[in-house]
Amino acid sequence: MDRANATSGQMVMAVVLTCAVAASALSITYDLTKDRIEEQELAAEVASLEEVLSEASEFIAVEDSLESAQDAAGEADIGAIYRAESDSGDLVGWGVRVAARGYGGPIRMVVGLDRDGQVTGVSIITHSETPGLGSKVLESQEFMTQFGGWDGLDIDVAAKGYDAVIGATKSSNGVRKGVLAAGHVYAEVLSALQEGGALDE
Amino acid sequence: MSEWISVFKRGLSIDNPLTVLMIGLCATLAVSTKFEGAFFMGLAVIFVLTMSAILVSALRHVVPEKVRIPVFIVIIASFVTVVDLMMKAFLPTVYDFLGVWIPLIVVNCIILGRAEAFSYHKPIRLAIADGLGMGVGFSVVIILLASIRELFGSGEIVFLGTRLIGFPSWYQAPNIILLFPGAFIIFGFMVAGTIALNRRMGARKVQTSQHCTIEEGGRS
Numbered sequence: 032m033d034r035a036n037a038t039s040g041q042m043v044m045a046v047v048l049t050c051a052v053a054a055s056a057l058s059i060t061y062d063l064t065k066d067r068i069e070e071q072e073l074a075a076e077v078a079s080l081e082e083v084l085s086e087a088s089e090f091i092a093v094e095d096s097l098e099s100a101q102d103a104a105g106e107a108d109i110g111a112i113y114r115a116e117s118d119s120g121d122l123v124g125w126g127v128r129v130a131a132r133g134y135g136g137p138i139r140m141v142v143g144l145d146r147d148g149q150v151t152g153v154s155i156i157t158h159s160e161t162p163g164l165g166s167k168v169l170e171s172q173e174f175m176t177q178f179g180g181w182d183g184l185d186i187d188v189a190a191k192g193y194d195a196v197i198g199a200t201k202s203s204n205g206v207r208k209g210v211l212a213a214g215h216v217y218a219e220v221l222s223a224l225q226e227g228g229a230l231d232e
Numbered sequence: 233m234s235e236w237i238s239v240f241k242r243g244l245s246i247d248n249p250l251t252v253l254m255i256g257l258c259a260t261l262a263v264s265t266k267f268e269g270a271f272f273m274g275l276a277v278i279f280v281l282t283m284s285a286i287l288v289s290a291l292r293h294v295v296p297e298k299v300r301i302p303v304f305i306v307i308i309a310s311f312v313t314v315v316d317l318m319m320k321a322f323l324p325t326v327y328d329f330l331g332v333w334i335p336l337i338v339v340n341c342i343i344l345g346r347a348e349a350f351s352y353h354k355p356i357r358l359a360i361a362d363g364l365g366m367g368v369g370f371s372v373v374i375i376l377l378a379s380i381r382e383l384f385g386s387g388e389i390v391f392l393g394t395r396l397i398g399f400p401s402w403y404q405a406p407n408i409i410l411l412f413p414g415a416f417i418i419f420g421f422m423v424a425g426t427i428a429l430n431r432r433m434g435a436r437k438v439q440t441s442q443h444c445t446i447e448e449g450g451r452s
Contacts, residue, residue, distance in 0.1 A: 037296030045295050049303045053310040060314045067321035075324060157328055164407060 075156060076141070080113055080126045083143025083152035087115035087123040096220050100127075103219035107131040107212035110139070112221070122146055125221050127213040128156070133205030135159040138169070140206065142213035148183030148222060152176075153210055158202075165202030174203065178210045184222065186214025236361045243365025245433065250373040251426035255341040259333050260374050261415040267389045267396075269329045270378030272319070274371025276334060278364065280311045281343055285363030288351040295352075304347045309338045325392075342366060373422065380418055385409030 037045075080090050090113040100109045113126035124145040130137040136159040143151040155169045168174055174196055181189035190211055195203035249255055263269045287307050288295075295303050316334045319327045327334070337343065346366055351359040382389050387405040388398025399405075408414045 034293065034296050037298065042296045042299045046299050046302055046306075049291075049295075049306050053306050057310055057313055060317050064317040064321040068317070071321060071324045159331070161411070164411070 076111075076128065079128075079141040079154040079156055080115065080143070082154045083141055084115045084124050084126055084145075086117060088118050089116045090114070090126060091116065093224070096224060100216045100220045103215045104129065104212035105215070107208055108137070109212065109216060112216070115143070122225065124151060125217065127216055129209045129212050129216075131205050131209035131212060133158060133160050134165050134199070134201035135161060138202070138205045138209060140209050142178075142210055144183050144213065144217050144221070146225065148214075148217045150178050150181040150183060150210060150214070153178050153206060155206075158205075160199070160202045160205075165199045168196045168199045168202045169206070171196065175206070178206075181210065181214065183214040183217035186211055186218065189214075236357060239358050239361040240365035240368075243362065243367070243369040244372065245369075245426075246430055247366075248369040248373065248426060249342045249345075249366050250370055251423045252430070253342075253345075254423075255345055256370065257419075259336060259340060260370075260377065261412060261419065263330055263333050264374055264378040264381055264415060265385070265410050266329060267375065267378045267382050268326060268391050270374045271371075271391070272323065272326045273330060273333065274367070274374055276312075276315045276319070276337060277340070277342070277370050278367030279315060280308065280337055281346065281367040281370075282360060282363035283311045284308045284343060284347055285351040285359040286356055288347045289354060289356045289359035292352050300348075300352060301344075304344060304352075305338070308343050308347070312337045342370060377415070377418060377422060381409050381414060385414060 077090065081087070084090075093112040093114050097109060097112065100112060108130040110128040110130060112128070115123045115126055117123050124143060127142045127144070128139070129142060130139045132138075138158040138160070139156040141154045141156060143153075145151050153175055155175075158166070158169055160166045160169065174194070177194060190207060193207055195207075243249065247253060250257065250260055259273070263273050284304070284307050288304060291303070312335060315337070319330070319334060346362060350362045354362070379389060383397070383399075385405055385407070387403050389396045406414075409418070
């Protein structure tokens, strides 16, 4: 075939055939990797949950309160809420997956709260902060552990005594916003859910 | 065989995509803050470059000139998506770091540039040499740049969770190395180094290869 003077039919054929082959190759790859990708994402989330709620052995997603939780959280995005249970099925606490704006984009994290509403820890899942500046904040033990013990029922007061990292205030505030949102969700939604659950038992 | 080797070598020396042709720099400067990220970025680029070179070269007689660009893009994008899905499935931590830069390999000029300038006109055997040479040339530069930036910018090099080498704790890493100015400064020195090295090896003038490679490769 003369490739410089191809007829339009030949051109259409070339593009259509390439696309068809590419599409089928991609759908095969997608099928092969789909389960594994879902597994990995779930594993990453469970690992974060276990990090902040070490006593729990099972995490059950709470789906019907997400909307009211989102209202309570304000501008931060609530991704999921997990009820953390121990081996015997007792409530240990709550895991809230929340995304709050940092400097470079949303910081996705899991905030753990125990059954009294105290923050047990914060674990970052993904972020896009400046490498070496904002990212240092999220890796800093000193910074991340200061949220432990904040009282979810009175989180605005707790949040006043907070230390941002110099040079990365926006990244620091991003994490703080996420913890605040999780506190509000606990105060307005989860604590009520907890009492309701207690009555049922 | 000697032709194969000389084509392969060009990607590493006088036609190095990064330090001589200076294409595909955005991704390079962005992901070279970590050795680990640069290493897998390099592997991804080698894979996509070589595989698309093979396909473009194999199809060079049946793809009409007027629709070659869409066909190239579809081929390249497919291989990039394969890498993207594989990395998400098997190396999630690396994928988190590289993020959007993996899908962006599609628009990396190295790959489309080589398809257009080389693979579309040459037999498969040479297209493989060019793809591998360019890919390895890219990887060597990005890995070197990332090693320098990670070592001096954060004080240690960590690969898949293992600390390879590092400075003792008294070393106060200057942040600028991890930020863009640091990337440009170090990259500038690497460009200078490549030019000096190419001159010393008696390669033909760097100046001409910088401006003419694409046309020259395309029409030869």
